Amino acid sequence: MNTRVRHAIAAILMLLAISSASAKTPVDEERLRQLESELRCLVCQNQSLADSSSGLAQDLRQQVRAMMEDDKTDQQIRDYLVARYGDFVLYKPPVKSTTMLLWAGPFGFLLLAVGIGIVLIRRGSRGAEASALAEEDATGEALWQQEQAHSGASKKQG
């Protein structure tokens, strides 16, 4: 057998040996990918751990994988990272007292805007009615004045 083939066979056998030597829990790739997409890459802060190609992201992905092989739950892995990097590492901010403003804020602003809108519209329509009535009054008043002037004039003539 020529040397190259022998080397290739040796390499393949070594790889097989190495991969069978690690007796850890096989990782559910789907679960790994799901968790990685919920964690933030802290270097490229708008990317998830799954998407980022930065060095730290690679390290953290390895870390998450190692923890899964160690039978840790998703929550344990999240807690591990939050203990070191803070809440920011979670792509979905947790709902706690400090993040209440973040979660409730948009709805709060929406309610405020709708509230102001309602008040303004009501005020506007009330104003329109009032000025319409006032206009009618003014027209009526003007007509009456004219009539008075007429009859006054005709009385004088008569």
Added chain:
Amino acid sequence: MKRALFLLPALLLLLLSVFLWRGLSLNPHELPSALVGKPAPAFALPRLDNPQQLLEPQNFRGKPWLLNVWASWCGACVYEHPLLLQLADRKIITIVGLDYKDTPQLANAWLAQRGNPYRVVLSDTNGRIGIDYGVYGVPETFLIDAQGIIVAKHVGPLTEAFIEHKVLPLLRTQGK
């Protein structure tokens, strides 16, 4: 009452402008450290100058110290280096270097070329200890007190302001 409602959007805009103005001077990349107030995470790392000897946070107890995370491949570390050398010259606080994801040869060459402000440099070749400390970019500097509690963390090149507002006050209460 009508007059007041009329002013409301203007007031809201003013309030928003205050926040936006403040935001201009904030750096969105700087994350508050989750470890401030907690004990410095344990490690046992080899010295750069003597890899047979392992050092732990315990070895630095008794006085405040700085843990400066750096690497020979880090551009911004060159930027902060003169300040570190200056600080080392003042001999007011021990500076321990954490050589992050680096090789000893390159690290030694870098220090030989630029000067060595560190009492000792520890090699974190695979970055695992960096993860334990919540390191996400170099350089970063941790201010650790005499009992081993992380008092403050600075992300990015070290600044005079950090020394002024964090290091010196701690030294005043714990220095001796």
